[in-house]
Amino acid sequence: MIYLDNAATSYPKNEPALRRAMERYLALGASPGRGGYDRAVEAEELVSSIRQNIATFCHAPTGSHTCFAANATDALNTLIQGMADGTSHIVSTRLEHNSVLRPLRHMQYNDLLEVDILDFDDRGFVSVESIEAALRPHTKAVIITHASNVLGTVQPLIKIGAMLHRHGVALCVDASQSVGHLPIDMQAAHIDALVFTGHKGPAGPTGIGALVLDPCLDVKPSRFGGTGVDSHNPFQPTEYPARLESGTQNMLGIIALEECLRDLSIHTQSIRLKEEMRLLKRLFGALVKLPGVRVYGGHDMEKQVPLLSCTVNDMKAADVGAVLDGDFDIAVRTGLHCAPLVHERLGTAPYGTVRFSLGSHTTDADIDAAIEAMQEIAQSCGSS
Ligand SMILES: Cc1ncc(COP(=O)(O)O)c(C=O)c1O
Structure with missing residues (x-):
């Protein structure tokens, strides 16, 4: 074929990276944040170091706001639902994947967000000017794909980010089609939220994705449950990343993602x-x-x-x-x-x-x- x-x-996947990940996973033997014994503490330290390495990979300001997700769709849902506060306006584009469009529409129809969807030009690019013209006083964020999954066109993130930064509006980027192909610099492009998935450009497994945040952007939790910390608290912890992560982590996927990204200098x-x-x-x-x-x-x-x-x-x-x-x-x-x-x-x-x-x-x-x-x-x- x-x-x-x-x-x-x-396809094919990065087989050496996946084999290394499997070896590390088999030696791990404990869930992060789920115990005070040595192995559980080691697992927690390991996940923290992976969060930092992923932040370094995309030039994020800190590793403490790297949140794991099941895939890009899951991360985008966490992001979009976490910004839906009933008063904010979000600008997005016709280039987007349904993993952006559907959560946005759902929030819009439930009166939790106002949404404007912008056009792209005949060559497949969204202009900085059209985005600036769509901003309103209550615009919270612009969500845009880095590279279109139909056209492959790469959007001018640096220019968009600089303009949004001047207006105090967050830039949220769906980098599902660019991570693994193009370098990402969240700080240079003023990106406040970056989403990507392990199974495309990084050549990793399915079932793992990431939402990397700049601490300036506030994302409310939309799922609730066990985090291994703050168990007496009846509410979801407010600190990142536990704020946006509930349940036992996909440790094999997390380690595999790190191994695959490590090979992508x-x-x-x-x-x-x-x-x-x-x-x-x-x-x-x-x-x-x-x-x-x-x-x-x-x-x-x-x-x-x-x-x-x-x-x-x-x-x-x-x-x-x-x-x-x-x-x-x-x-x-x-x-x-x-x-x-x-x-x-x-x-x-x-x-x-x-x-x-x-x-x-x-x-x-x-x-x-x-x-x-x-x-x-x-x-x-x-x-x-
Ligand atoms: C631009 C874009 N965004 C999001 C996604 C969703 O990725 P995932 O399948 O990892 O949820 C895809 C996958 O096709 C995509 O191409």
Whole structure:
């Protein structure tokens, strides 16, 4: 199989990192914060050091506000519900994944948040000016994806963050499609909340994600329960991270996330990205020349993660995907990619697009095969 669906989940995973994580997990033998004996204390110290390492990875101001979650969706729910106070206004964009749009809509329909959703331009970027124009006196935060999961376009976070900082509005970033491909500097971009997931760019396991906060942003707890600390208190502890984490932690996932991020130095990421973008450029260059194929994303390779979408004449995206799979053994994602507003804007709803997403293991031969397959599909549907 030629795997070009790394934006859904990366494959193959970072096997050495996962093996190291399993060894560490098997030696651990206790749950953090759940006992006063040596092993439990060691486990607690371990988790604290991992929080710090993750904060260092994304240049967060402190490790004490790194909160673990089951995935990006879970972290985004914690963030969005924790900001819904019945009086605040949130600005977001049509580029977002349903893991942002649905919690926002839910809060909006329950009168817990006012929400404005902004458009993107023809090339897939949200302008700083449009965000600034949407701010109101009670705007609490802007929630925006770092890189679109349909177009791959990378949003101008540094400029957005600088502008929001001047207005005293928080910047919350869904970095699900960028962590592992692009370096993140929360402080340089004035990011107040960063969300990412372990199973995409970091090449880690499913079931682990993170919400990394700047202590300036107040996020209320929306789930309650055992935290291992402050047990006499009938209410959720107010301190981070216990404020936003209840129940026994996914220790294997947490250790695996650390091991995977450890392998992603700025140097490694930049070499990886360069190669992925070289391959994406080849794919883009070939697809745009095919009659009947329309490519979305990839028009500015400097502001792009390694994925793009396309349509082929009036063929449904799912049918193109079925041929790629059945006749060519190429795995891609088709449809709306959980980002319905992107397709409304592009005119590709309701069938969506065919998305090719590359990873660190993608080769020239994979791209050759994808190009040849698309040539045949475009030819056969053009002549039918
Ligand atoms: C931009 C974006 N945000 C959020 C998510 C949700 O990630 P997870 O599956 O880890 O919850 C995805 C996954 O496809 C995504 O692409």
